[in-house]
Amino acid sequence: MNAPNTALRAVRTGMRMSQDDFARALQAAGLRVGEPNDANKRLVQRWESGAIAAPRPVYARALEVVTGLPISLLGFAAIPEGQAVDDQRGGHDLTSPLSSLATPTPKPLAVHGSHEGVWLSRYQYHSSGRGDSFAGQHFVVVLQHGDRLTVRSLPGSAASSLSLDLTVDGAVVTGTWVEQTDPIGYYRGARYHGAIQLLVEPTGRRMAGKWVGFGKDMDVNTGPWELTFRDASTSKATLDQYNRLPE
Known part of the structure:
Protein backbone atom coordinates (compact mmCIF):
# COMPACT_ATOMS: atom_id res chain seq x y z
CA MET A 1 0.00 0.00 0.00
CA LEU A 101 10.11 14.54 -15.28
CA ALA A 102 12.41 16.39 -12.86
CA THR A 103 13.53 18.76 -15.61
CA PRO A 104 11.12 18.47 -18.57
CA THR A 105 12.60 19.29 -21.98
CA PRO A 106 11.28 22.73 -22.90
CA LYS A 107 10.16 23.74 -26.36
CA PRO A 108 13.06 25.49 -28.15
CA LEU A 109 13.11 29.28 -27.95
CA ALA A 110 14.23 31.67 -30.63
CA VAL A 111 17.37 32.95 -28.93
CA HIS A 112 18.41 31.81 -25.48
CA GLY A 113 17.02 28.32 -24.85
CA SER A 114 16.28 27.28 -21.32
CA HIS A 115 16.32 29.70 -18.38
CA GLU A 116 15.40 27.00 -15.86
CA GLY A 117 17.29 26.84 -12.59
CA VAL A 118 18.09 28.93 -9.52
CA TRP A 119 18.53 32.69 -9.90
CA LEU A 120 19.20 35.56 -7.53
CA SER A 121 16.42 38.15 -7.79
CA ARG A 122 17.21 41.71 -6.70
CA TYR A 123 15.06 44.81 -7.04
CA GLN A 124 15.24 48.33 -5.63
CA TYR A 125 12.40 50.47 -4.29
CA HIS A 126 11.91 53.78 -2.51
CA SER A 127 10.02 53.88 0.79
CA SER A 128 8.23 57.20 1.12
CA GLY A 129 7.44 56.46 4.77
CA ARG A 130 11.09 55.97 5.62
CA GLY A 131 12.47 58.46 3.14
CA ASP A 132 15.09 56.07 1.78
CA SER A 133 15.73 53.43 -0.89
CA PHE A 134 16.01 49.71 -0.18
CA ALA A 135 16.77 46.47 -2.02
CA GLY A 136 14.77 43.24 -1.91
CA GLN A 137 16.64 40.00 -2.54
CA HIS A 138 15.42 36.43 -2.95
CA PHE A 139 16.80 33.21 -4.33
CA VAL A 140 14.16 32.04 -6.80
CA VAL A 141 13.54 28.82 -8.71
CA VAL A 142 12.66 29.31 -12.39
CA LEU A 143 10.69 26.61 -14.22
CA GLN A 144 10.21 26.83 -17.98
CA HIS A 145 7.55 25.37 -20.25
CA GLY A 146 7.88 26.59 -23.82
CA ASP A 147 7.99 30.40 -23.73
CA ARG A 148 6.54 30.67 -20.19
CA LEU A 149 8.56 31.07 -17.01
CA THR A 150 7.17 30.39 -13.54
CA VAL A 151 9.29 32.00 -10.82
CA ARG A 152 8.89 31.36 -7.08
CA SER A 153 11.10 32.46 -4.20
CA LEU A 154 12.66 29.91 -1.87
CA PRO A 155 11.04 30.42 1.55
CA GLY A 156 14.29 30.60 3.50
CA SER A 157 15.83 33.27 1.28
CA ALA A 158 13.71 36.16 2.58
CA ALA A 159 10.96 36.97 5.08
CA SER A 160 8.64 37.88 2.20
CA SER A 161 7.48 35.57 -0.60
CA LEU A 162 7.79 36.47 -4.27
CA SER A 163 6.25 35.06 -7.43
CA LEU A 164 6.55 36.06 -11.08
CA ASP A 165 4.76 34.76 -14.14
CA LEU A 166 6.69 35.65 -17.28
CA THR A 167 6.68 35.17 -21.05
CA VAL A 168 9.85 35.01 -23.14
CA ASP A 169 9.98 36.56 -26.61
CA GLY A 170 13.55 36.33 -27.85
CA ALA A 171 15.62 38.51 -25.54
CA VAL A 172 12.55 40.22 -24.01
CA VAL A 173 10.91 38.85 -20.86
CA THR A 174 7.58 40.37 -19.82
CA GLY A 175 5.06 39.54 -17.11
CA THR A 176 3.68 40.18 -13.66
CA TRP A 177 4.98 39.96 -10.08
CA VAL A 178 3.38 39.51 -6.66
CA GLU A 179 5.07 39.93 -3.27
CA GLN A 180 3.59 38.98 0.09
CA THR A 181 5.52 41.00 2.64
CA ASP A 182 6.70 39.86 6.07
CA PRO A 183 3.71 39.78 8.48
CA ILE A 184 5.85 41.28 11.28
CA GLY A 185 7.92 43.58 9.06
CA TYR A 186 7.51 47.25 8.22
CA TYR A 187 4.73 46.60 5.69
CA ARG A 188 2.88 44.19 8.06
CA GLY A 189 2.05 41.49 5.53
CA ALA A 190 0.75 43.80 2.80
CA ARG A 191 0.47 42.27 -0.66
CA TYR A 192 1.93 44.20 -3.59
CA HIS A 193 1.79 43.39 -7.30
CA GLY A 194 2.62 44.90 -10.65
CA ALA A 195 4.27 44.38 -14.02
CA ILE A 196 7.86 43.74 -15.05
CA GLN A 197 9.90 43.82 -18.25
CA LEU A 198 13.45 42.50 -18.55
CA LEU A 199 16.09 42.09 -21.24
CA VAL A 200 18.19 38.92 -21.32
CA GLU A 201 21.90 39.53 -21.79
CA PRO A 202 23.59 37.66 -24.69
CA THR A 203 25.21 35.26 -22.19
CA GLY A 204 21.76 34.20 -20.98
CA ARG A 205 23.02 34.54 -17.40
CA ARG A 206 21.45 37.86 -16.44
CA MET A 207 18.10 39.56 -16.97
CA ALA A 208 17.76 43.27 -16.17
CA GLY A 209 14.97 45.79 -16.51
CA LYS A 210 12.26 47.64 -14.61
CA TRP A 211 9.25 46.90 -12.43
CA VAL A 212 6.13 49.02 -12.06
CA GLY A 213 3.53 48.87 -9.30
CA PHE A 214 1.16 50.83 -7.11
CA GLY A 215 2.04 52.35 -3.75
CA LYS A 216 -0.21 52.61 -0.70
CA ASP A 217 -1.71 55.89 -1.96
CA MET A 218 -2.31 54.36 -5.43
CA ASP A 219 0.64 56.27 -6.86
CA VAL A 220 2.61 54.50 -9.59
CA ASN A 221 6.10 53.46 -8.55
CA THR A 222 8.95 51.95 -10.55
CA GLY A 223 12.52 50.79 -10.09
CA PRO A 224 15.27 48.49 -11.38
CA TRP A 225 15.04 44.69 -11.19
CA GLU A 226 17.57 42.06 -12.16
CA LEU A 227 17.87 38.29 -12.03
CA THR A 228 21.32 36.69 -12.01
CA PHE A 229 21.78 33.02 -12.86
CA ARG A 230 23.24 30.75 -10.16
CA ASP A 231 22.56 27.07 -10.94
CA ALA A 232 20.85 25.09 -13.74
CA SER A 233 19.66 22.34 -11.40
CA THR A 234 16.24 22.30 -9.74
CA SER A 235 16.92 19.19 -7.67
CA LYS A 236 15.94 19.10 -4.01
CA ALA A 237 19.61 19.14 -2.98
CA THR A 238 20.26 22.29 -5.02
CA LEU A 239 17.15 24.08 -3.75
CA ASP A 240 18.09 23.17 -0.17
CA GLN A 241 21.50 24.73 -0.80
CA TYR A 242 19.95 28.05 -1.84
CA ASN A 243 17.13 28.06 0.70
CA ARG A 244 18.95 30.70 2.76
CA LEU A 245 19.44 34.44 2.93
CA PRO A 246 21.54 35.79 0.01
CA GLU A 247 24.94 37.03 1.10
Missing part, protein backbone atom coordinates in the same frame (compact mmCIF):
# COMPACT_ATOMS: atom_id res chain seq x y z
CA ASN A 2 1.41 3.36 -1.07
CA ALA A 3 1.90 6.10 1.51
CA PRO A 4 -0.23 9.26 1.12
CA ASN A 5 1.40 12.13 -0.74
CA THR A 6 1.41 14.62 2.13
CA ALA A 7 3.78 16.99 0.31
CA LEU A 8 1.36 17.57 -2.58
CA ARG A 9 -1.55 18.00 -0.17
CA ALA A 10 0.45 20.54 1.86
CA VAL A 11 1.29 22.54 -1.26
CA ARG A 12 -2.34 22.53 -2.42
CA THR A 13 -3.78 23.54 0.93
CA GLY A 14 -1.05 26.17 1.28
CA MET A 15 -2.36 27.68 -1.95
CA ARG A 16 -5.84 27.70 -0.35
CA MET A 17 -7.28 25.55 -3.11
CA SER A 18 -9.82 22.77 -2.85
CA GLN A 19 -9.19 19.62 -4.87
CA ASP A 20 -11.71 20.90 -7.43
CA ASP A 21 -9.96 24.28 -7.60
CA PHE A 22 -6.59 22.57 -8.02
CA ALA A 23 -7.88 20.38 -10.85
CA ARG A 24 -9.33 23.39 -12.66
CA ALA A 25 -6.02 25.24 -12.25
CA LEU A 26 -4.20 22.24 -13.77
CA GLN A 27 -6.55 22.26 -16.76
CA ALA A 28 -6.01 26.01 -17.25
CA ALA A 29 -2.22 25.57 -16.99
CA GLY A 30 -2.30 22.84 -19.62
CA LEU A 31 -4.14 25.13 -22.02
CA ARG A 32 -1.63 27.93 -21.38
CA VAL A 33 1.36 25.77 -22.29
CA GLY A 34 -0.37 24.08 -25.24
CA GLU A 35 -0.85 20.69 -23.55
CA PRO A 36 -4.55 20.27 -22.64
CA ASN A 37 -5.28 17.76 -19.88
CA ASP A 38 -8.30 16.18 -18.21
CA ALA A 39 -7.41 16.83 -14.57
CA ASN A 40 -10.32 16.40 -12.18
CA LYS A 41 -10.98 16.11 -8.46
CA ARG A 42 -10.76 12.30 -8.54
CA LEU A 43 -7.28 12.44 -10.08
CA VAL A 44 -6.06 14.87 -7.39
CA GLN A 45 -7.53 12.58 -4.72
CA ARG A 46 -5.66 9.58 -6.17
CA TRP A 47 -2.38 11.49 -6.21
CA GLU A 48 -2.79 12.64 -2.62
CA SER A 49 -3.87 9.21 -1.36
CA GLY A 50 -0.84 7.58 -2.97
CA ALA A 51 -2.99 5.43 -5.26
CA ILE A 52 -1.06 6.92 -8.20
CA ALA A 53 2.68 6.88 -7.56
CA ALA A 54 3.53 9.54 -10.15
CA PRO A 55 1.75 11.67 -12.76
CA ARG A 56 2.09 11.32 -16.50
CA PRO A 57 4.38 13.94 -18.13
CA VAL A 58 1.48 16.13 -19.30
CA TYR A 59 0.24 16.38 -15.69
CA ALA A 60 3.76 16.77 -14.28
CA ARG A 61 4.30 19.86 -16.41
CA ALA A 62 0.92 21.32 -15.41
CA LEU A 63 1.71 20.65 -11.72
CA GLU A 64 4.95 22.61 -12.06
CA VAL A 65 3.18 25.55 -13.70
CA VAL A 66 0.47 25.71 -11.03
CA THR A 67 2.67 25.20 -7.97
CA GLY A 68 5.85 26.86 -9.19
CA LEU A 69 7.81 23.88 -7.83
CA PRO A 70 9.76 21.16 -9.66
CA ILE A 71 8.00 17.82 -9.75
CA SER A 72 10.79 16.33 -7.61
CA LEU A 73 9.55 18.40 -4.65
CA LEU A 74 5.86 17.45 -4.92
CA GLY A 75 6.10 14.18 -3.01
CA PHE A 76 5.78 11.66 -5.79
CA ALA A 77 7.66 8.37 -5.45
CA ALA A 78 10.71 7.72 -7.59
CA ILE A 79 9.97 5.20 -10.34
CA PRO A 80 12.75 2.80 -11.44
CA GLU A 81 14.10 3.31 -14.95
CA GLY A 82 11.70 2.04 -17.62
CA GLN A 83 8.77 1.35 -15.28
CA ALA A 84 5.40 2.64 -16.42
CA VAL A 85 3.63 5.49 -14.68
CA ASP A 86 -0.05 5.31 -13.70
CA ASP A 87 -2.48 7.65 -15.40
CA GLN A 88 -5.83 8.87 -14.13
CA ARG A 89 -7.74 5.90 -15.60
CA GLY A 90 -5.72 3.37 -13.60
CA GLY A 91 -3.80 2.21 -16.71
CA HIS A 92 -0.19 2.85 -17.68
CA ASP A 93 1.85 4.98 -20.03
CA LEU A 94 3.84 2.99 -22.55
CA THR A 95 7.21 4.51 -21.71
CA SER A 96 8.23 7.69 -19.82
CA PRO A 97 10.27 6.99 -16.66
CA LEU A 98 9.84 9.48 -13.85
CA SER A 99 13.51 10.42 -14.12
CA SER A 100 12.60 12.42 -17.23
Whole structure:
Protein backbone atom coordinates (compact mmCIF):
# COMPACT_ATOMS: atom_id res chain seq x y z
CA MET A 1 0.00 0.00 0.00
CA ASN A 2 1.41 3.36 -1.07
CA ALA A 3 1.90 6.10 1.51
CA PRO A 4 -0.23 9.26 1.12
CA ASN A 5 1.40 12.13 -0.74
CA THR A 6 1.41 14.62 2.13
CA ALA A 7 3.78 16.99 0.31
CA LEU A 8 1.36 17.57 -2.58
CA ARG A 9 -1.55 18.00 -0.17
CA ALA A 10 0.45 20.54 1.86
CA VAL A 11 1.29 22.54 -1.26
CA ARG A 12 -2.34 22.53 -2.42
CA THR A 13 -3.78 23.54 0.93
CA GLY A 14 -1.05 26.17 1.28
CA MET A 15 -2.36 27.68 -1.95
CA ARG A 16 -5.84 27.70 -0.35
CA MET A 17 -7.28 25.55 -3.11
CA SER A 18 -9.82 22.77 -2.85
CA GLN A 19 -9.19 19.62 -4.87
CA ASP A 20 -11.71 20.90 -7.43
CA ASP A 21 -9.96 24.28 -7.60
CA PHE A 22 -6.59 22.57 -8.02
CA ALA A 23 -7.88 20.38 -10.85
CA ARG A 24 -9.33 23.39 -12.66
CA ALA A 25 -6.02 25.24 -12.25
CA LEU A 26 -4.20 22.24 -13.77
CA GLN A 27 -6.55 22.26 -16.76
CA ALA A 28 -6.01 26.01 -17.25
CA ALA A 29 -2.22 25.57 -16.99
CA GLY A 30 -2.30 22.84 -19.62
CA LEU A 31 -4.14 25.13 -22.02
CA ARG A 32 -1.63 27.93 -21.38
CA VAL A 33 1.36 25.77 -22.29
CA GLY A 34 -0.37 24.08 -25.24
CA GLU A 35 -0.85 20.69 -23.55
CA PRO A 36 -4.55 20.27 -22.64
CA ASN A 37 -5.28 17.76 -19.88
CA ASP A 38 -8.30 16.18 -18.21
CA ALA A 39 -7.41 16.83 -14.57
CA ASN A 40 -10.32 16.40 -12.18
CA LYS A 41 -10.98 16.11 -8.46
CA ARG A 42 -10.76 12.30 -8.54
CA LEU A 43 -7.28 12.44 -10.08
CA VAL A 44 -6.06 14.87 -7.39
CA GLN A 45 -7.53 12.58 -4.72
CA ARG A 46 -5.66 9.58 -6.17
CA TRP A 47 -2.38 11.49 -6.21
CA GLU A 48 -2.79 12.64 -2.62
CA SER A 49 -3.87 9.21 -1.36
CA GLY A 50 -0.84 7.58 -2.97
CA ALA A 51 -2.99 5.43 -5.26
CA ILE A 52 -1.06 6.92 -8.20
CA ALA A 53 2.68 6.88 -7.56
CA ALA A 54 3.53 9.54 -10.15
CA PRO A 55 1.75 11.67 -12.76
CA ARG A 56 2.09 11.32 -16.50
CA PRO A 57 4.38 13.94 -18.13
CA VAL A 58 1.48 16.13 -19.30
CA TYR A 59 0.24 16.38 -15.69
CA ALA A 60 3.76 16.77 -14.28
CA ARG A 61 4.30 19.86 -16.41
CA ALA A 62 0.92 21.32 -15.41
CA LEU A 63 1.71 20.65 -11.72
CA GLU A 64 4.95 22.61 -12.06
CA VAL A 65 3.18 25.55 -13.70
CA VAL A 66 0.47 25.71 -11.03
CA THR A 67 2.67 25.20 -7.97
CA GLY A 68 5.85 26.86 -9.19
CA LEU A 69 7.81 23.88 -7.83
CA PRO A 70 9.76 21.16 -9.66
CA ILE A 71 8.00 17.82 -9.75
CA SER A 72 10.79 16.33 -7.61
CA LEU A 73 9.55 18.40 -4.65
CA LEU A 74 5.86 17.45 -4.92
CA GLY A 75 6.10 14.18 -3.01
CA PHE A 76 5.78 11.66 -5.79
CA ALA A 77 7.66 8.37 -5.45
CA ALA A 78 10.71 7.72 -7.59
CA ILE A 79 9.97 5.20 -10.34
CA PRO A 80 12.75 2.80 -11.44
CA GLU A 81 14.10 3.31 -14.95
CA GLY A 82 11.70 2.04 -17.62
CA GLN A 83 8.77 1.35 -15.28
CA ALA A 84 5.40 2.64 -16.42
CA VAL A 85 3.63 5.49 -14.68
CA ASP A 86 -0.05 5.31 -13.70
CA ASP A 87 -2.48 7.65 -15.40
CA GLN A 88 -5.83 8.87 -14.13
CA ARG A 89 -7.74 5.90 -15.60
CA GLY A 90 -5.72 3.37 -13.60
CA GLY A 91 -3.80 2.21 -16.71
CA HIS A 92 -0.19 2.85 -17.68
CA ASP A 93 1.85 4.98 -20.03
CA LEU A 94 3.84 2.99 -22.55
CA THR A 95 7.21 4.51 -21.71
CA SER A 96 8.23 7.69 -19.82
CA PRO A 97 10.27 6.99 -16.66
CA LEU A 98 9.84 9.48 -13.85
CA SER A 99 13.51 10.42 -14.12
CA SER A 100 12.60 12.42 -17.23
CA LEU A 101 10.11 14.54 -15.28
CA ALA A 102 12.41 16.39 -12.86
CA THR A 103 13.53 18.76 -15.61
CA PRO A 104 11.12 18.47 -18.57
CA THR A 105 12.60 19.29 -21.98
CA PRO A 106 11.28 22.73 -22.90
CA LYS A 107 10.16 23.74 -26.36
CA PRO A 108 13.06 25.49 -28.15
CA LEU A 109 13.11 29.28 -27.95
CA ALA A 110 14.23 31.67 -30.63
CA VAL A 111 17.37 32.95 -28.93
CA HIS A 112 18.41 31.81 -25.48
CA GLY A 113 17.02 28.32 -24.85
CA SER A 114 16.28 27.28 -21.32
CA HIS A 115 16.32 29.70 -18.38
CA GLU A 116 15.40 27.00 -15.86
CA GLY A 117 17.29 26.84 -12.59
CA VAL A 118 18.09 28.93 -9.52
CA TRP A 119 18.53 32.69 -9.90
CA LEU A 120 19.20 35.56 -7.53
CA SER A 121 16.42 38.15 -7.79
CA ARG A 122 17.21 41.71 -6.70
CA TYR A 123 15.06 44.81 -7.04
CA GLN A 124 15.24 48.33 -5.63
CA TYR A 125 12.40 50.47 -4.29
CA HIS A 126 11.91 53.78 -2.51
CA SER A 127 10.02 53.88 0.79
CA SER A 128 8.23 57.20 1.12
CA GLY A 129 7.44 56.46 4.77
CA ARG A 130 11.09 55.97 5.62
CA GLY A 131 12.47 58.46 3.14
CA ASP A 132 15.09 56.07 1.78
CA SER A 133 15.73 53.43 -0.89
CA PHE A 134 16.01 49.71 -0.18
CA ALA A 135 16.77 46.47 -2.02
CA GLY A 136 14.77 43.24 -1.91
CA GLN A 137 16.64 40.00 -2.54
CA HIS A 138 15.42 36.43 -2.95
CA PHE A 139 16.80 33.21 -4.33
CA VAL A 140 14.16 32.04 -6.80
CA VAL A 141 13.54 28.82 -8.71
CA VAL A 142 12.66 29.31 -12.39
CA LEU A 143 10.69 26.61 -14.22
CA GLN A 144 10.21 26.83 -17.98
CA HIS A 145 7.55 25.37 -20.25
CA GLY A 146 7.88 26.59 -23.82
CA ASP A 147 7.99 30.40 -23.73
CA ARG A 148 6.54 30.67 -20.19
CA LEU A 149 8.56 31.07 -17.01
CA THR A 150 7.17 30.39 -13.54
CA VAL A 151 9.29 32.00 -10.82
CA ARG A 152 8.89 31.36 -7.08
CA SER A 153 11.10 32.46 -4.20
CA LEU A 154 12.66 29.91 -1.87
CA PRO A 155 11.04 30.42 1.55
CA GLY A 156 14.29 30.60 3.50
CA SER A 157 15.83 33.27 1.28
CA ALA A 158 13.71 36.16 2.58
CA ALA A 159 10.96 36.97 5.08
CA SER A 160 8.64 37.88 2.20
CA SER A 161 7.48 35.57 -0.60
CA LEU A 162 7.79 36.47 -4.27
CA SER A 163 6.25 35.06 -7.43
CA LEU A 164 6.55 36.06 -11.08
CA ASP A 165 4.76 34.76 -14.14
CA LEU A 166 6.69 35.65 -17.28
CA THR A 167 6.68 35.17 -21.05
CA VAL A 168 9.85 35.01 -23.14
CA ASP A 169 9.98 36.56 -26.61
CA GLY A 170 13.55 36.33 -27.85
CA ALA A 171 15.62 38.51 -25.54
CA VAL A 172 12.55 40.22 -24.01
CA VAL A 173 10.91 38.85 -20.86
CA THR A 174 7.58 40.37 -19.82
CA GLY A 175 5.06 39.54 -17.11
CA THR A 176 3.68 40.18 -13.66
CA TRP A 177 4.98 39.96 -10.08
CA VAL A 178 3.38 39.51 -6.66
CA GLU A 179 5.07 39.93 -3.27
CA GLN A 180 3.59 38.98 0.09
CA THR A 181 5.52 41.00 2.64
CA ASP A 182 6.70 39.86 6.07
CA PRO A 183 3.71 39.78 8.48
CA ILE A 184 5.85 41.28 11.28
CA GLY A 185 7.92 43.58 9.06
CA TYR A 186 7.51 47.25 8.22
CA TYR A 187 4.73 46.60 5.69
CA ARG A 188 2.88 44.19 8.06
CA GLY A 189 2.05 41.49 5.53
CA ALA A 190 0.75 43.80 2.80
CA ARG A 191 0.47 42.27 -0.66
CA TYR A 192 1.93 44.20 -3.59
CA HIS A 193 1.79 43.39 -7.30
CA GLY A 194 2.62 44.90 -10.65
CA ALA A 195 4.27 44.38 -14.02
CA ILE A 196 7.86 43.74 -15.05
CA GLN A 197 9.90 43.82 -18.25
CA LEU A 198 13.45 42.50 -18.55
CA LEU A 199 16.09 42.09 -21.24
CA VAL A 200 18.19 38.92 -21.32
CA GLU A 201 21.90 39.53 -21.79
CA PRO A 202 23.59 37.66 -24.69
CA THR A 203 25.21 35.26 -22.19
CA GLY A 204 21.76 34.20 -20.98
CA ARG A 205 23.02 34.54 -17.40
CA ARG A 206 21.45 37.86 -16.44
CA MET A 207 18.10 39.56 -16.97
CA ALA A 208 17.76 43.27 -16.17
CA GLY A 209 14.97 45.79 -16.51
CA LYS A 210 12.26 47.64 -14.61
CA TRP A 211 9.25 46.90 -12.43
CA VAL A 212 6.13 49.02 -12.06
CA GLY A 213 3.53 48.87 -9.30
CA PHE A 214 1.16 50.83 -7.11
CA GLY A 215 2.04 52.35 -3.75
CA LYS A 216 -0.21 52.61 -0.70
CA ASP A 217 -1.71 55.89 -1.96
CA MET A 218 -2.31 54.36 -5.43
CA ASP A 219 0.64 56.27 -6.86
CA VAL A 220 2.61 54.50 -9.59
CA ASN A 221 6.10 53.46 -8.55
CA THR A 222 8.95 51.95 -10.55
CA GLY A 223 12.52 50.79 -10.09
CA PRO A 224 15.27 48.49 -11.38
CA TRP A 225 15.04 44.69 -11.19
CA GLU A 226 17.57 42.06 -12.16
CA LEU A 227 17.87 38.29 -12.03
CA THR A 228 21.32 36.69 -12.01
CA PHE A 229 21.78 33.02 -12.86
CA ARG A 230 23.24 30.75 -10.16
CA ASP A 231 22.56 27.07 -10.94
CA ALA A 232 20.85 25.09 -13.74
CA SER A 233 19.66 22.34 -11.40
CA THR A 234 16.24 22.30 -9.74
CA SER A 235 16.92 19.19 -7.67
CA LYS A 236 15.94 19.10 -4.01
CA ALA A 237 19.61 19.14 -2.98
CA THR A 238 20.26 22.29 -5.02
CA LEU A 239 17.15 24.08 -3.75
CA ASP A 240 18.09 23.17 -0.17
CA GLN A 241 21.50 24.73 -0.80
CA TYR A 242 19.95 28.05 -1.84
CA ASN A 243 17.13 28.06 0.70
CA ARG A 244 18.95 30.70 2.76
CA LEU A 245 19.44 34.44 2.93
CA PRO A 246 21.54 35.79 0.01
CA GLU A 247 24.94 37.03 1.10
